[in-house]
Amino acid sequence: MTTTVAPATAPFRFFDVHVVRTRRLGPSLMRITFGGERLDALACGGRDQRFKLFLPQPHQDRPVFHDTGDGWYAAWRAQDPAERAVMRSYTIREQRPHAGEFDVDFALHGAEPGAAVTAGGPASRWAAGARPGDRLTVLAPVVEDNGGVDFRPPTGTDWILITGDETALPAIAGILSWLSPGTRAAVWIEVDHEDDRQQLPTFADAEVTWLVRDRAAAGSGEPVLDALRAAELPGGTPYAWVAGEAGTVKAVRRHLVRERGFDRRAVKFTGYWRRGATEEDLIAELTAGTAPDED
The missing domain is CATH 2.40.30.10 (Translation factors)
Structure with missing residues (x-):
């Protein structure tokens, strides 16, 4: 890889x-x-x-x-x-x-x-x-190898796990197009509408699961987390990339580390947005050192 x-x-x-x-x-x-x-x-x-x-x-x-x-x-x-x-x-x-x-x-x-x-x-x-x-x-x-790229699976990675919502879909598409031929990847993407699904070209051996929100059941579950809990994951050494709504990201990371035994250093997680908060709120929290703990 x-x-x-x-x-x-x-x-x-x-x-x-x-x-x-x-x-x-x-x-x-x-x-x-x-x-x-x-x-x-x-x-x-x-x-x-x-x-x-x-x-x-x-x-x-x-x-x-x-x-x-x-x-x-x-x-x-x-x-x-x-x-x-x-x-x-x-x-x-x-x-x-x-x-x-x-x-x-x-x-x-x-x-x-x-x-x-x-x-x-x-x-x-x-x-x-x-x-x-x-x-x-x-x-x-202005250089290709820059600190704005977070997806960096380490040497020895056997397979990739990716989760996200529609805010993470552009990054997921970019990651899948970058993966080497034969790389095994398991992907879960949550979207608001059936028609938000996209073709995601990749050379990887990727299994992509689309999760369309049930508006009638909004707030009663976490589609990505629920799907992960029910999934049979591959064996070997994984690397996980988790992005989307901050609360969901935090819950998925905890599940992977505490319940699935992932090495926390092999889980890259990023909250792209947070329910009830603007980016100005998040910037103010970071500046003041009061951002919520993500561990």
């Missing part, structure tokens, strides 16, 4: 980009293609490559920054929240350097066209209404 050693630093650079085109992938998912100058310098590491996306406030035509140098984060935090760019983390779904483009898939979280203006979060609402020419800024990698 191919493995990659994490670099000591994660060099990223700001890029001004604009919307080139949009395409609806399903009831809950929108693909937006971005273009811009100097995008040949953007070096996506593939797999679950994440980057920072900055949206303008509703009254602005582009994000406003006071500093895009090494002190950008402190300057961004110090800005008036009514003027400060809305920051979100996303996955680069696909990059086409020759065309100066890259794709990002957005989960709309209820902000589908025609929904109430308060539905979903700022990024979901923006994506639902995005039009060619809309401008924003991204903080993206």
Whole structure:
């Protein structure tokens, strides 16, 4: 199995980009293609490559920054929240350097066209209404081997376990397309609608299970966790990649470590979002050192 050693630093650079085109992938998912100058310098590491996306406030035509140098984060935090760019983390779904483009898939979280203006979060609402020419800024990698790639199975891994919801679907698709031929993978993906299911090309020997939420039974169970508990997992040394809603991610990790005996160092887990919390809430918790324990 191919493995990659994490670099000591994660060099990223700001890029001004604009919307080139949009395409609806399903009831809950929108693909937006971005273009811009100097995008040949953007070096996506593939797999679950994440980057920072900055949206303008509703009254602005582009994000406003006071500093895009090494002190950008402190300057961004110090800005008036009514003027400060809305920051979100996303996955680069696909990059086409020759065309100066890259794709990002957005989960709309209820902000589908025609929904109430308060539905979903700022990024979901923006994506639902995005039009060619809309401008924003991204903080993206300029080297392929960068700290924004988390999927790194160690030497000696026999098989891969992957779980996620629609917010993790772009990363899961990138991981599956990256896996070497013959790699054994067991994948569970939770989505809101049957039509959110996608073709996920891969050379791996992957078994993908789609879990469509039962809206009538919402809140009465955890589809991914329930499916895992009932699953017969392969033998050998596993590596797990778990992403999606933070509460579900935490429960899945505990199940794998405590009930399945996974080495906790072989479980990469990431909360992409949390019920009842905005990314601003999560950033504030991290800054203050009050983020919930994930062990």
